[in-house]
Each structure stands twice: as C-alpha cells, then as structure tokens.
Amino acid sequence: MMVWKSDDNKKYRGKIDRVFVSLTEYWETEYFIDHYLKTRGCSVSDENQSKVAHKLEDxxxxxxxxxxxLTAWLDKEWGLKAK
Structure with missing residues (x-):
C-alpha cells in the first residue's frame, strides 16, 4: 500500500512523477491525487490514495x-465527475 504524510510529497514512486498544470507549472503526483479525490467528493484516505496511485500506473x-x-481519463475509467 502506498502511504505518504501530508508534509512530505516524496513518497510516491511510480511511472508518473509529476503532473503538468500548464507549460510552466506542475504538481507533485501526491498533490494531484489528493486534489482529484477532493474534487470528486471522495475521502482522502490511504486506501483511496493507493487506488488512484495504482491506477495512474496504467x-x-x-x-x-x-x-x-489525467483527470478526464480517471473520470472515464471510474465514471466520476467533479462535485
């Protein structure tokens, strides 16, 4: 299970090490995962973080x-949308 502390964004190890927001700005993958969960009305739990992190490998x-x-792809895969 992938678990990270909120004060340390270096715990995720995987295919994607950052997610580009614009040409000049990017988010650490952990921040993206937490943002995705929050905007989809899901709890930011270790279990949910792990599910998204593992899905990002695909x-x-x-x-x-x-x-x-990535947001559109995850939404399509899981049938979710922003709350």
Missing part, C-alpha cells in the same frame, strides 16, 4: 502528463 501515453488529460 495511464495511457508517456509522461509528462497534463492534469486535465
């Missing part, structure tokens, strides 16, 4: 990924 294409592309 993200189509090659890193770096755009935030909007």
């Amino acid at each position: 993200a189509p294409g090659k890193a770096p990924h755009k935030r909007d592309d």
